[in-house]
Amino acid sequence: MKLLHTPRKLTISVLGAMLSLPTSCTSQTDDEQASVDDRGTHFVIPFTATINGEPVECGRSYEGVGSSRSSVELRDVRFYVHDVQLVTADGDRVPLQLDEDHQFQKAYTRADGSVSGLALLDFTDTSSELCADRGTADLHTFVSGHAPEGDYTGVEFTVGVPEEENHVNGAVSDAPLNAYGMQWTWASGYRHMKLEVQATTGDKIKDKYYFHPGSQGCESTNGEVSGPYACSMPLLSTVSMDLDFDGEAIEFDLGRFYAADDLDRGRGCMFVRNLSDMQDGEEVQPNGCTEMFAAIGIELPQFDEQGAPTTDARQTSQTAFRAVPFEGEPGEPADFPAVEELDRTDPRGWPHPDFERDPGLDLEAISKADLAFSHAPGDARYGANCMKCHQSHGPGPGQFVIGGTVYDANGDTYREGGVIELGLGEGNRFAGSVEEKITNWEPKFSLPIDANGQFYATSIPELDYGVENYMAKVYDRAGELKLAMSIAPHGACNHCHSNGFQIRLGAE
Numbered sequence: 094m095k096l097l098h099t100p101r102k103l104t105i106s107v108l109g110a111m112l113s114l115p116t117s118c119t120s121q122t123d124d125e126q127a128s129v130d131d132r133g134t135h136f137v138i139p140f141t142a143t144i145n146g147e148p149v150e151c152g153r154s155y156e157g158v159g160s161s162r163s164s165v166e167l168r169d170v171r172f173y174v175h176d177v178q179l180v181t182a183d184g185d186r187v188p189l190q191l192d193e194d195h196q197f198q199k200a201y202t203r204a205d206g207s208v209s210g211l212a213l214l215d216f217t218d219t220s221s222e223l224c225a226d227r228g229t230a231d232l233h234t235f236v237s238g239h240a241p242e243g244d245y246t247g248v249e250f251t252v253g254v255p256e257e258e259n260h261v262n263g264a265v266s267d268a269p270l271n272a273y274g275m276q277w278t279w280a281s282g283y284r285h286m287k288l289e290v291q292a293t294t295g296d297k298i299k300d301k302y303y304f305h306p307g308s309q310g311c312e313s314t315n316g317e318v319s320g321p322y323a324c325s326m327p328l329l330s331t332v333s334m335d336l337d338f339d340g341e342a343i344e345f346d347l348g349r350f351y352a353a354d355d356l357d358r359g360r361g362c363m364f365v366r367n368l369s370d371m372q373d374g375e376e377v378q379p380n381g382c383t384e385m386f387a388a389i390g391i392e393l394p395q396f397d398e399q400g401a402p403t404t405d406a407r408q409t410s411q412t413a414f415r416a417v418p419f420e421g422e423p424g425e426p427a428d429f430p431a432v433e434e435l436d437r438t439d440p441r442g443w444p445h446p447d448f449e450r451d452p453g454l455d456l457e458a459i460s461k462a463d464l465a466f467s468h469a470p471g472d473a474r475y476g477a478n479c480m481k482c483h484q485s486h487g488p489g490p491g492q493f494v495i496g497g498t499v500y501d502a503n504g505d506t507y508r509e510g511g512v513i514e515l516g517l518g519e520g521n522r523f524a525g526s527v528e529e530k531i532t533n534w535e536p537k538f539s540l541p542i543d544a545n546g547q548f549y550a551t552s553i554p555e556l557d558y559g560v561e562n563y564m565a566k567v568y569d570r571a572g573e574l575k576l577a578m579s580i581a582p583h584g585a586c587n588h589c590h591s592n593g594f595q596i597r598l599g600a601e
Contacts, residue, residue: 132190132239133190133239133240133241133242134239134240134241134242134243135237135238135239136179136189136237136238136239136240136338137235137236137237137423137424137426138177138235138236138237138248138336138338138342138343138423139234139235139342139343139419139423139424140214140216140234140235140236140342140343140344140345141234141342141343141344141345141417141419142170142216142234142344142345142346142347143344143345143346143347143348144158144165144346144347144348145157145158145346145348145349146346146348149167149170149216149217149347150167151167151217151218151219151220151221151223151224151228152166152220152221152222152223152224153166153167154166155348158292158347158348158351158356159292159351159352159353159354159355159356160352160353160354160355161292161294161355161356161357161358162294163292163293163294163356163357164292164293164294165290165291165292165293165302165347165351165356166221166223166290166291167217167221167223167224167289167290168217168223168224168226168227168228168289168290168291168301169217169224169227169228169274169287169288169289170215170216170217170287170288170289170347171213171214171215171216171217171229171272171275171286171287171288172213172214172252172253172285172286172287172288172345173211173212173213173214173252173253173254173269173275173283173285173286174211174212174214174236174250174251174252174253175201175209175210175211175212175250175251175253175254175255175258176188176209176210176249176250176251176255177189177191177209177210177212177236177238177248177249177250178248178249178250179240179243179245179247179248180245180246180247180248180249180333181243181244181245181246181247182244182246186249187240187241187243187245188207188208188209188210188240189210189236189238189239189240190208190210190238190239190240191210191211191212191236191237191238192237192238192239192426192429193429194426194427194428194429195267195268195427195429195430195442195445196231196233196268196269196427196441196442197212197213197214197215197233197268197269198210198211198212198213198236198237198238198269198426199211199267199268199269199270201255201257201258202257203255203257204256204257209255210236210238211254211255211258211269211270212233212236212269213233213268213269213272213275214233214234214236215229215231215232215233215234216232216234216345217229217232218230218231218232223291226594227274227289227594229272229273233424234423234424235423235424236250237424237426245338246335247333247334247335247336248333248334248336248343249331249332249333250331250332251329251330251331252285252286252329252330252331252332252389253283253285253286253306253307253308253327253328253329253330254270254282254283254285255329256308256322256324256327258270259282259283259308259322259324260279260280260282260311260319260320260321260322262279262319262558262583263275263276263283263583263585263588264478264480264583264584264585264588265444265480265484265485265486265585267444267446270283271444271478271481271588273478273588273589273591274287274589274591274594275287276588276589277307278562279318279319279320279322279558279562280311280312280313280318280320280322281307281308281309281311281364282307282308282311282322282324283307284305284306284307285306285307285308285328285329286304286305286306286389287304287305288303288304288305288347288350289301289302289303289304290302290347290356292356292357294356294357295357297357297372299356299357299360299361299370301360301361302356302360302361302381303360303361303362303363303368304361304362304381304385305361305362305363305364306328306362306364306365306385306386306389307328307364308324308326308327308328308329309324309325309326309328309364309365309402310324310325310326310402311323311324311325312324317559317560318558318559318560318561318562319558319559319560325402326365326394326402326405326406328365328386328391328406330389330390330391330408330411331390331408332390332411332414334414334415334416335416336416337416340418340419340420341416341417341418341419342416342417342418342419342423343414343415343416344414344415344416344417345413345414346413346414346415347413349388349412349413350385350388350389350412350413351384351385351388352388352412353384353387353388354380354381354384354385354388355380355381355384358370358373358377358378358379358380358381359373359378359379359380359381360379361381361385362381362382362385362386365382365386365393365396366382367379367380367381367382368381387409387412388411388412388413389411389413389414390408390409390410390411391406391407391408391409392406392407392408392409393406394406430442430445431447432445432447432448437482437488438472438473438474439473439474440473440474440477440478440481440482441473443481443482443486443487443488444481444482444484444485444486444487445486445487446486448486448487448488450485450486450487450488454488454489454490454491455491455492456490456491456551457491457551457552458490458491458493458549458550458551459540459549459550459551460540460541460542460543460547460548460549460550461541461543462510462541462542462543463510463543463544464543464544465543465544465545466543467543467545467547467549468545468547469545470506470545475498475545475547476498476587476591476595477587477591478585478587478588478591479493479496479497479549479585479587480493480496480583480584480585480588483496483549483551491549491551492551493549493550493551493584493585494550494551494552494553494556494584495515495540495548495549495550495553495556495584495585495586496547496548496549496550496584496585496586496587497513497547497548497549497585497586497587497590497596498545498546498547498586498587498590498595498596499511499513499542499546499547499548499567499596499597499598500546500595500596500597500598501546501597501598502597502598503597504595504597506545506546507542507546507598508544508545508546509569509570509598510541510542510544510569510570511541511542511567511568511569511570511575511598512539512540512541512542512548512567512568513539513540513542513548513565513566513567513568514536514537514538514539514540514565514566514567514568515536515537515538515539515556515563515564515565516534516535516536516537516538516563516564516565516566517534517535517537517561517563517564518531518532518533518534518535518564519531519532519533520564522578527574527575527576527577528574528577530577530578531564531566531577534564534566536566537555537556537563538553538555538556542567556584558583558584564577564578565577565578565586566578567596567598569598575598576596576597576598
């Protein structure tokens with residue numbers, strides 16, 4: 094579907110701490126019309142991702158990026174947007190009610206009771222080795238929805254996940270909040286953006302150079318891990334721009350995004366923390382957060398020696414987004430699938446809000462050492478997020494409280510047995526050895542890894558993710574500690590540990 098209307102230019106301005114996008118719709122000819130129904134006019138707004146104006150492609154190298162003039166290859170380019178609004182010539186803002194497609198777009202309710210929409214934009218597939226390592230197969234390069242017919246001249250949207258949706262159990266949430274690799278912990282919520290590249294400067298390679306921004310200063314208002322939360326630094330960016338809806342798209346240019354950043358120093362930015370790199374040497378300070386946040390229009394606060402902010406974050410002029418000429422079709426919104434159309438042996442499309450679960454599915458289940466009752470390699474469900482199906486809105490037998498998959502060092506099926514143990518302790522994900530990653534360990538329970546390399550359980554009385562942030566250790570059959578994960582915000586291990594971030598054990 095192509096959105097057509099009389100060409101009109103829009104004014105670009107960057108607002109406060111969010112990202113906003115106005116669209117325009119004016120008179121149409123008889124054969125060039127946006128679709129209209131009882132919800133109003135249907136809009137499809139294309140987004141593109143480029144590097145210095147060249148379309149992003151997995152497997153392609155781009156030269157001259159950043160102040161270091163590095164070459165980069167993509168790993169993952171995804172970000173959330175919400176609260177998309179259409180802007181009139183008079184400056185009035187009208188919400189775009191996003192289509193719900195059960196994959197990339199959903200409605201949500203604001204704190205004031207009004208309804209808005211959340212979308213995940215995804216520009217990288219799995220067509221190269223690096224993209225397959227952390228990315229996802231499906232692309233989503235537009236937002237679509239309905240608004241009353243009107244004379245719109247602009248668009249506004251917020252980059253990131255709204256506070257109303259930011260602190261949920263992503264393991265069992267509806268799409269796109271269950272997207273692989275996009276959630277942190279209960280308190281910190283989601284990665285607003287997930288930008289990862291491999292950066293090469295001379296003979297130095299940064300295998301994974303990150304930008305993973307998320308809300309900061311988040312504290313539970315009732316003392317429980319599951320919240321609700323209030324965040325002192327949401328770190329959401331609002332963008333407004335002029336747009337010709339007959340021939341323009343919203344471009345996110347990684348060349349402009351990285352322009353002031355030195356990709357030869359550090360490993361990028363995690364939340365608001367610059368990541369150091371051993372190969373840089375002790376005297377080289379890491380780089381990235383200040384420059385990359387500024388590119389999306391956020392000036393970070395100043396911090397004291399203990400890491401506490403001494404000033405507030407504020408919105409500034411962004412440089413990464415702009416309107417550009419666009420030709421072709423922006424994309425066809427997918428129909429929200431009926432529950433009877435979904436394949437119960439394929440995790441795609443689950444969970445489904447209309448699924449009426451047969452009580453007979455709610456049996457007790459637990460993984461067994463040396464037995465293979467779980468999904469075998471080759472099954473579409475093998476290695477997927479177990480909680481997509483094994484939950485109240487899914488068709489899987491038993492409602493799991495924990496489930497995941499272990500692989501050998503090469504990413505193949507792990508058949509050597511062992512256990513995964515959850516407990517409490519003091520975590521340090523940047524520790525040098527596996528033993529140092531968790532100290533003062535207090536184990537709570539352990540589960541055997543079955544003959545397909547999987548572990549799962551439907552009931553563990555000691556387990557309450559709403560009360561504790563658990564950590565995990567994995568032992569082989571001989572009892573040797575092979576892996577330690579400093580935090581496990583919920584039991585859906587494959588929600589994060591899939592693709593190149595698998596739980597891998599054993600020697601090469």
